Amino acid sequence: MPRPGRNTYSDQKPPYSYISLTAMAIQSCPEKMLPLSDIYKFIMDRFPYYRENTQRWQNSLRHNLSFNDCFIKIPRRPDQPGKGSFWALHPSCGDMFENGSFLRRRKRFKVGGVQAPDPLAPSGKAHDAAHYLQQQAKLRLSALHAAAAAAHLPQLPAGYNLSSVSQPSSFKHPFAIENIIAREYKMPGGLAAFSSAGYPLHSQLTPAWPHMYGSGMMDTAAPISMGPGDYSAYGMPLKSLCHGGQTLPAVPVPIKPTPASVPGLHGLPCAHIPAFLANSPQSLSPTSPQTGRSSPAAPGEPLPSSASLLQSVVAVH
């Protein structure tokens, strides 16, 4: 039982920005893309704090999706009825939170920003994204279809759980919650920063799992533990990112910044992916104070992260 007199543990605001929350949601899905409603669902499933004032935070979240270049919008295919588009992470956004803080990025991801300020290039965002998603689609789909066939699943109906098989590569995006967790636990001194409730006391970098329902989420739903090294930041082997894949027909076409989008080719041919892992609430949750605001808790030492790996991958392109 939670502390008496207190709201339940989990009503504390998680130490994540909407950007990181959204990124987590997207990354949690095998296809790395989710419709808005599933992003909502993901967040509400795991962060009880967001089960209230939905109007408010959902408006903010939508604002973030539109406003930040790190999110790309992917249309649905005609045969995939439903409202709204899918949302995915821009392949080049890399590890935006490499500084270790999921509340505030060091720098905002901008398309055509740092590495390729080529004004002539057609919107880097759309371009990269399209390319990336083509590969994603290829990989994921083959895995999904194989899995569906094996499992006698008609059409990957909503509610399926193929998480174990639909991760063709052992990759984890920097935003994948697994990574976030792993990173946080790696934080030097991180564990020392816990309150008795297992809640970070003074640092945004310390483990934030208590905010989430279903501590075992990664274990149960994402048995993607893996050996280090052989994966890129995009959910596919580095090789396929660097080479190949260019021959694919443009499957997904990000909409946002590309006036020249091919109209006809819509979204991934994948099923509508439900928020993965709707674990039963375990209510670990935090109690401790969100000291983040007032306390200038040092952002902690930047971790060597997959960001560097990502950068090199992107640079190749």
Add this chain to the structure above:
DNA sequence: CCCTGTTTATACACTT
């Protein structure tokens, strides 16, 4: 009508 998505504006916190 409600949901989705875009845009503008303001306030605040953090970084440099």
Add this chain to the structure above:
DNA sequence: AAGTGTATAAACAGGG
């Protein structure tokens, strides 16, 4: 102090 990133509010348009 200025610049930047994030949160929030709100207006608006388009689509199912």
